[in-house]
Amino acid sequence: AAPAAATTAAAAPAAPGAPxxxxxxxxxxxxxxxxxxxxxxxxxxxxxxxxxxxxxxxxAFYRQRAEAAGLASVMAMNQGEARAYGAAAEDGSGKLLRVVATPVENGPTSVQLDWTAGG
Structure with missing residues (x-):
């Protein structure tokens, strides 16, 4: 497991005002x-x-962040080398996180992150 510091490390918001x-x-x-x-x-x-x-x-990083923010894991998928994960709030707020991480041959991992901040 990753050290706890990984989940609390300062990470740049995906966009201004992002959750x-x-x-x-x-x-x-x-x-x-x-x-x-x-x-x-x-x-x-x-x-x-x-x-x-x-x-x-x-x-793993996004699962820890989502759970720390009170979201529940709702989807995990492995397809070949690609990994996908989704989490949603259980309180009806509409908060949602989806991440797809796909390795690129001889290159970096390509990541698509999408979210809803909730109402």
Whole structure:
């Protein structure tokens, strides 16, 4: 298991005002600004970035952050080398996190993060 410091480490928000669970993986290289929008369950967005970390490490990081923020794991999927994870609030607030981490042959892991901050 990762040390507890990994979950509390200062990580850059995925976008200005993004919830605590929607952050850029430490050391991640963002390809451009997040696409953000206002939805029925509050503001949300999508962010793509790359990291040298393995998909399993990326998913573990987001699972810890989501659970620390009170979200419950609702989906986990392994397809080949790719990993996907989803978490949602159980309190009806609409908070949601989805992460897909896909290894690129001879390259970094490609990550797509999307979230809803809740109403």
């Amino acid at each position: 605590v669970f929607a952050v850029v993986y430490p050391g991640g290289a963002v390809s451009g600004p997040a696409t953000v929008a206002q939805g029925p369950d509050g503001p949300g967005g999508i962010l793509s970035f790359t990291t040298d970390a393995a998909p399993e490490a990326v998913i």
